[in-house]
Amino acid sequence: MKLYGGGKIITGLIIFFFLVTFPFFLNIGKVNAKPEPKIDTPEIQKLAEKKCIEPKAFMRAEHMKLLNDWRDFAVRNGQRLYVNSEEKQFTISLQNTCMHCHSNKKKFCDECHNYMAVKPYCWSCHIAPKEKES
Amino acid sequence: MSMNRRQFLKIAGASTLLGLGGASALNALRGGELEASHVLTDEKALNAKRWAMVIDVSKFRTEEDYKRLTKACHSIHNVPDFGNPKDEIKWIWTDTYEHTFPSQPNEYIEEGIKNKPFVLLCNHCANPPCVRVCPTKATFKRKDGIVMMDQHRCIGCRFCMAACPFGARSFNYKDPRLALKKEEENREYPTRTIGVVEKCTFCFERLAKGLVPACVEASREAAKAAGGEPGMYFGDLDDPASEVRKILSTRYTIRRKPELGTDPSVFYVIGGEKNA
Numbered sequence: 001m002k003l004y005g006g007g008k009i010i011t012g013l014i015i016f017f018f019l020v021t022f023p024f025f026l027n028i029g030k031v032n033a034k035p036e037p038k039i040d041t042p043e044i045q046k047l048a049e050k051k052c053i054e055p056k057a058f059m060r061a062e063h064m065k066l067l068n069d070w071r072d073f074a075v076r077n078g079q080r081l082y083v084n085s086e087e088k089q090f091t092i093s094l095q096n097t098c099m100h101c102h103s104n105k106k107k108f109c110d111e112c113h114n115y116m117a118v119k120p121y122c123w124s125c126h127i128a129p130k131e132k133e134s
Numbered sequence: 135m136s137m138n139r140r141q142f143l144k145i146a147g148a149s150t151l152l153g154l155g156g157a158s159a160l161n162a163l164r165g166g167e168l169e170a171s172h173v174l175t176d177e178k179a180l181n182a183k184r185w186a187m188v189i190d191v192s193k194f195r196t197e198e199d200y201k202r203l204t205k206a207c208h209s210i211h212n213v214p215d216f217g218n219p220k221d222e223i224k225w226i227w228t229d230t231y232e233h234t235f236p237s238q239p240n241e242y243i244e245e246g247i248k249n250k251p252f253v254l255l256c257n258h259c260a261n262p263p264c265v266r267v268c269p270t271k272a273t274f275k276r277k278d279g280i281v282m283m284d285q286h287r288c289i290g291c292r293f294c295m296a297a298c299p300f301g302a303r304s305f306n307y308k309d310p311r312l313a314l315k316k317e318e319e320n321r322e323y324p325t326r327t328i329g330v331v332e333k334c335t336f337c338f339e340r341l342a343k344g345l346v347p348a349c350v351e352a353s354r355e356a357a358k359a360a361g362g363e364p365g366m367y368f369g370d371l372d373d374p375a376s377e378v379r380k381i382l383s384t385r386y387t388i389r390r391k392p393e394l395g396t397d398p399s400v401f402y403v404i405g406g407e408k409n410a
Contacts, residue, residue: 054171073173075284078276080342081174092173096322124327125285127212127319 035115038107041132043100053084053097064120067094095126103129178344183372184260184279185336186399187350188381189253193365199356200228200251203366206352207334212325214313223304225334226255226349234402237393247405253366255349256281256302256334257390257398264294264303273331279371279399280336290329299394303333371399 003009018025044050052059054066073079074092082090091097102108105128113120137145175181194200207213207226214223228251231243262281264273272287273294295303309328319325323339326332337347345351350368357364369376378401381387387401 071286075282075286076274077173078179078278078338078342079173079175080179081176083172083174085171089174091176095324121327125324127321127324129321 035112037109037111038104039102041101041103043103043132047101052101053082053088053090055085067098067122070094094122095129099126099129103132105129106131176342176344180341180344180346182278182370182376184370184399185258185341186279186369186371186378186401187255187336187347188367188378188387188401188403190363190365190367190381190385190403191250191252192403192405193353193357193363194251194253199353199365200253202352202356203253203349206348209318210320210348211323212310212314212320213332214310214325216308216313221307223306223310223332225304225332226253228252229254234390235388237391238388244405252402253349254300254302254390255400256336257300257396257400258334258336260397260399261395263297263299263396267293267297269293276338278341280338281333282335282338283332285324285326285330285332288330290331292331294331299391299396300398303331305329305331 039050059066070082070092073082080092082092084090099105105123109120204226208215211225213225216222231247231250231252232239234252234254258279258281260279262273262275265275265281268274269291270287270289272284272289274282274284276282290305292305295305306326306328310325314325337345340347346354346368350364350366353364353366367377367381369378371378373379381403382401385403387403389398389401392398
């Protein structure tokens with residue numbers, strides 16, 4: 001079997017391979033900083049029991065669903081009291097409840113969102129807290 | 135392996151059932167994590183079958199009487215002021231008699247009424263055309279009669295603006311944050327974003343906390359300071375003992391464009407003394 005124009009094809013393939021794998025080569029050996037959301041705000045430090053409204057594992061995995069539900073409860077059903085799995089009550093509000101404690105949006109929300117390249121549009125309307133860190 | 139039609143259908147049916155059952159079992163397991171959590175309405179919250187407002191225009195005399203309401207409302211709801219009518223966002227505003235009650239024209243009407251500004255806001259109609267035309271249900275009617283806006287769902291089509299016969303809706307042609315000063319923002323309430331429609335919500339967020347709407351509170355406070363009656367009343371139209379029903383049963387009130395059949399919930403007492 002004869003490969004016609006083999007030189008060109010193989011050079012082309014090598015260039016193509018290099019272009020496609022370029023991002024991997026570029027980042028080889030570089031440690032990709034793991035996102036580490038911080039919770040050391042003055043408000044959280046003041047808490048007697050440093051606990052979010054639900055267990056950490058749940059919040060980490062499902063906070064977006066919880067926020068979505070909260071939005072419907074507050075805006076559409078007019079229900080503004082959330083009773084958690086331990087029967088504790090919280091006002092349903094992103095700005096006044098979540099961000100009251102997590103007053104470090106850049107180090108808390110953005111940390112993972114930037115890493116995962118997700119851009120939730122919460123903040124085009126909801127006012128982000130003034131950045132605080134202790 | 136050979137298979138006849140009957141066998142094939144049996145196997146296909148069984149695997150479909152299994153698939154459906156498996157999915158629902160999986161969902162049940164996933165959702166079961168937070169079974170104990172639920173939501174409640176605050177006990178302090180004000181409730182009604184149909185919220186309504188009565189505006190006694192005779193109580194509005196000076197420029198300050200109107201400004202007070204607009205300021206109270208627009209400052210707590212982060213309503214921007216772009217300073218030009220094209221980009222104007224208004225939740226509560228004023229207009230002339232002729233524009234407010236166009237179906238009751240009267241060439242020879244009393245001078246005092248002719249030139250008087252009338253306080254206007256969303257009428258929270260019982261039969262709201264804006265709700266009917268909204269393609270995403272971003273605007274909807276709550277159980278307590280409030281015509282509510284869900285900014286998360288608004289796609290900015292402006293059908294509601296075309297449908298509303300009272301001009302109660304404003305469109306964000308620009309990012310409202312351009313005209314809001316950082317230090318004047320109410321950090322407890324969101325702003326809006328470019329490309330959504332907004333309007334008065336009868337202060338649903340204040341009702342949930344047991345407070346009356348901001349404009350009503352402002353006019354009550356002003357009346358208290360001046361030692362008179364307030365210009366705005368708020369209450370349940372369905373409750374014969376409510377503040378609004380008491381006024382409606384003793385004074386002559388009119389509504390804007392009732393002939394359109396939207397059944398507005400904002401009533402106006404035009405001039406005159408108490409005749410009860």
